[in-house]
Amino acid sequence: MNPVEILREQFNSHVAVREKRPGILQLVVPLFHEDGDMMDIFLDLPKKGEIDVPESVRISDHGLTMMRLSYSFDIDTPNKARIFRRILAENDVTEEAGELFVEATAETLYATLLQFSQAVSKICNLRYFKRELLSSLFEERLAEFIQDSLKRFHPTQDVFPIPDRDDLAVDWQLSPNGLPLYLFAIRDVNRARLATISCLEFQRKDLKFKSIAVHEDLDKLPRKDLNRLTNACDKQFTSLDEFQGLAISYLKREAAEI
Amino acid sequence: MRKFTNQEFANLTAIHKRVIEPPRKEMRLIGKMKRNEMKLESVDDGHSFHCFMRQSEEFQENFSIGLVYHPGEEPGSIQLLRFNGQHGGERSHPHHSIFHIHTSTADDINAESWSRDISKRPQRMVRISKRSPIFWTLSS
Incomplete structure (x- = not known):
């Protein structure tokens, strides 16, 4: 099945996509940051454009969450890095070279997307965690x-x-x-x-x-x-x-x- | 706790500034973003600012240039302006990628106990620009 169709069904049609680059779809979903910007969430499509069980599709931010965070906050101490890693681990999100991503199957696409958006939101608000937790x-x-x-x-x-x-x-x-x-x-x-x-x-x-x-x-x-x-x-x-x-x-x- | 006014923000944005720490000649690539910064100071009365520049390495249209004010009497800062590229939707235009500008309003800043926070973000006032706005003219 086409992952976009799966998501549309699971999201009750409140999702659209825009091709950001070949093979990379930007999701247009009602998930916003506090400043009104929509969350930057992408689907990296498998080469054939469809996912068959048990294949997975990658939900990624292509590095844009860390970029947003860096406007006002840098992860530049061991304590901050520890809290950052904890948020990733708690939400099953992987980070590689500044990019956050999760792998989702057809069945889990909707739930994984929501989980990913929560992680993005927490990371963008890391400075508040700092104030309280640190x-x-x-x-x-x-x-x-x-x-x-x-x-x-x-x-x-x-x-x-x-x-x-x-x-x-x-x-x-x-x-x-x-x-x-x-x-x-x-x-x-x-x-x-x-x-x-x-x-x-x-x-x-x-x-x-x-x-x-x-x-x-x-x-x-x-x-x-x-x-x-x-x-x-x-x-x-x-x-x-x-x-x-x-x-x-x-x-x-x-x-x-x- | 200090309270701000929109006029104050407008003045801080418009006041003439000089660069006291210039940006690097090249943007630095860290992870998947390119970044640069510079420090500024108002010419007349020594208000401190910094300007950040960010651009996605993969998607050139995803960029941000922000002007941040440092009040100085307490730690913390206020993001007065942020210019964004055509990165994707935002709340008032969810389906369109357009250049837009975020600005702080005094109500938003004063509503939160900013002195306890590291920085405040410019939030709900978003102005749409039909083309890439000119950062320097607006802020200096």
């Missing part, structure tokens, strides 16, 4: 590391150094040498500003402490906020990976100071 991953991973690897430095979570100031919280307190070491997890500019304000207020109150900031991604902070935090905070780690690599030796040196 933020929680960052703090989770930081907590896991502190609890597993820094036990000897007596970590305590959610500390309020000034009793009547519950607006000035410290994410973690460590005690390498008896002097409290306040650790701030900096995942965004708001947290950076709060850490700055907190450190300055603690200094104003003449509290005895040291402070460290662990950044999720230092490069994402506006320069002025980074400057203010640098001036207020005693030590910074530019990323969680750097903190994981250097924390123990740093804290040992702190412990040896006494």
